[in-house]
Amino acid sequence: MKFSIQKDYLVQGVQDVMKAVSSRTTIPILTGIKMVASEDGVTLTGSDSDISIESFIPLEEAGDEIVEVEQRGSIVLQARFFSEIVKKLPQDTVEIEVINQLQTVIRSGKAEFNLNGIDAEEYPMLPVVSEENVFSIPADLLKHMIRQTVFAVSASETRPVLTGVNWKIENNELQCIATDSHRLAFRKALIESANSIPGANVVIPGKSLNELSKILDDTTDKVDIFMTEQQVLFKMKNILFFSRLLDGNYPDTSRLIPTESKTDIFLNGKEFLQAIDRASLLAREGRNNVVKFSTLENGLVEVSSDSPEIGKVTEELQSEKIDGEELKISFSAKFMMDALKAIDGTEVKISFTGAMRPFFIQPVNDDKTLQLILPVRTY
Amino acid sequence: MKFSIQKDYLVQGVQDVMKAVSSRTTIPILTGIKMVASEDGVTLTGSDSDISIESFIPLEEAGDEIVEVEQRGSIVLQARFFSEIVKKLPQDTVEIEVINQLQTVIRSGKAEFNLNGIDAEEYPMLPVVSEENVFSIPADLLKHMIRQTVFAVSASETRPVLTGVNWKIENNELQCIATDSHRLAFRKALIESANSIPGANVVIPGKSLNELSKILDDTTDKVDIFMTEQQVLFKMKNILFFSRLLDGNYPDTSRLIPTESKTDIFLNGKEFLQAIDRASLLAREGRNNVVKFSTLENGLVEVSSDSPEIGKVTEELQSEKIDGEELKISFSAKFMMDALKAIDGTEVKISFTGAMRPFFIQPVNDDKTLQLILPVRTY
Incomplete structure (x- = not known):
């Protein structure tokens, strides 16, 4: 095997397949990256047997020559070293050559690395996936x-x-x-x-x-x-x-997702997220990072938490609208923050069916996303 | 104690004094930040008894009002919570008030934190440093x-x-x-x-x-x-x-710094640093991260290292000039990289007095900086 390649493409390809390579594998060859030079280009493969990634670097792209294959072939190189090496090579072009069967020379400018490779024949085959479905x-x-x-x-x-x-x-x-x-x-x-x-x-x-x-x-x-x-x-x-x-x-x-609700609260998602974040600063110290949430008069809601040793925090928020019954509920601040971060809409609707029943959060006027949370018993 | 303060100044001040606060102190009160409101402004103090930092936030700066003190006083608050809280406050202004002796209320917008403070009288005095020398x-x-x-x-x-x-x-x-x-x-x-x-x-x-x-x-x-x-x-x-x-x-x-040298090598510091960095990729696996360095013909020098299991690396560099005897030496790649990073000049001079004697690196034409390294015996 012998080819020269533009460094940037090699670095990107190695970086992509590295996401599948684990140092904690029980199959030693999977700590390596497989590299195949063919008449079409260079293929890199990384795998931890759960995930396998194959990155193909073509001979040219948009008229730029990327790879020049002088001799076809294949080799497996230690992923950790190979990925560090390619990142630090001095020139824009890299030459990779297998000599004496498994010895692999990586040349760039006046730097020359000589790595002990492994026979690519020993690398596991990737799964065959039918192209039907x-x-x-x-x-x-x-x-x-x-x-x-x-x-x-x-x-x-x-x-x-x-x-x-x-x-x-x-x-x-x-x-x-x-x-x-x-x-x-x-x-x-x-x-x-x-x-x-x-x-x-x-x-x-x-x-x-x-x-x-x-x-x-x-x-x-x-x-x-x-x-x-x-x-x-x-x-x-x-x-x-x-x-x-x-x-x-x-x-x-x-069946977990309630079809009815007793209280619907419409809120600015970003403001609510920040209020929960502040309340969770003290809640984190207590059990389970739980904050309390309740409706007040005039469309106000209150977020609070306390941790006897450190102190307490209360914050009022003006909701857009509260429909239905009054409510007092407790939930994990982390779950609520995760859910709000996952919702795109600025305005969110939170639908409750009682203090001990799961409630769900959706962007207003959008049913493509739904986040459901089980409350925690504290009141 | 009662004052209001611009959040940005408070965040910066807390961040500065936090650099002295350690969670692993044997003196419990030092896990706190001391805050003193006086007629001139607010003073924050953090300390781990080795380092103490005091940050002063004046009433105003460049015509902008920063602090308004309504009632003078002092308190110590848990540094970890206080620093997290101030960063996440919703509004640009913060009001801090001590009620019931040690209860400290931090208000910003509609968020209200209530922290258990500690009496500032119990906080250790900062050292008195004479202003003579x-x-x-x-x-x-x-x-x-x-x-x-x-x-x-x-x-x-x-x-x-x-x-x-x-x-x-x-x-x-x-x-x-x-x-x-x-x-x-x-x-x-x-x-x-x-x-x-x-x-x-x-x-x-x-x-x-x-x-x-x-x-x-x-x-x-x-x-x-x-x-x-x-x-x-x-x-x-x-x-x-x-x-x-x-x-x-x-x-x-x-007396450690040699006054004479047998070989002086003038090199581009940045290129040399990168070559050492590449050589150290394999050297790290071996003992002590050692690389070899030797002079070749025509002003060339060679950096190399090998790790039997993984492979080897060699790189030639063109020096600006080599004065004196031929040289083969080995040294820690880490020490050399640290030294080269600490030297500003692009062109460096490395002065050797033999393979087993300390050598030193200086920017060319600058004796304000000197980096000395003891070689490692390998040749």
């Missing part, structure tokens, strides 16, 4: 939908299926649901070419979605998504992102 | 001199005096010296009004200088420095920074 979403929307749901997955392995986000396709609509059984995040969106997916219903690990969202850019470029029984593949321009799916049945969450 | 340095130069020396202090408490920087005044010149006995950093500068300091020779803890340099701004504003037997005081506009001094005699380091 496919739908598309713009990259920025996909990134957004991940951000609005993935924070609510369970951090505990007690019920492994809850560490993932449930993706369901119904009626040309993708629904994403995450819950740790104390709160739930829901987001849906229309998708293209969904007809070919017959009732897909999968659970994607939260970790995979977090890594994927780091790679997704804020463009409207289409991402093609392929689903099989065990794998999901996100296909972007020059990048393939594979994730295994979680086994097990995701609970039916549709 | 004083000299001045511009803030930016002082910051620079600290940065060029403090990194070389010892991290080990085996010889406590080496964890500080030796400051000596001789002939209207301030000399700063730091060594961990494997390398040494030296910086000197002319100072003003030094005549009143009769042969000052003190050791300032490295930690104190690191915290001080975070407070110093990049202006030419004068900093007045007062030295006593046990304390040093840095007096800036509205900030007093006290540090205790280290006990014990600092070793006489003047």
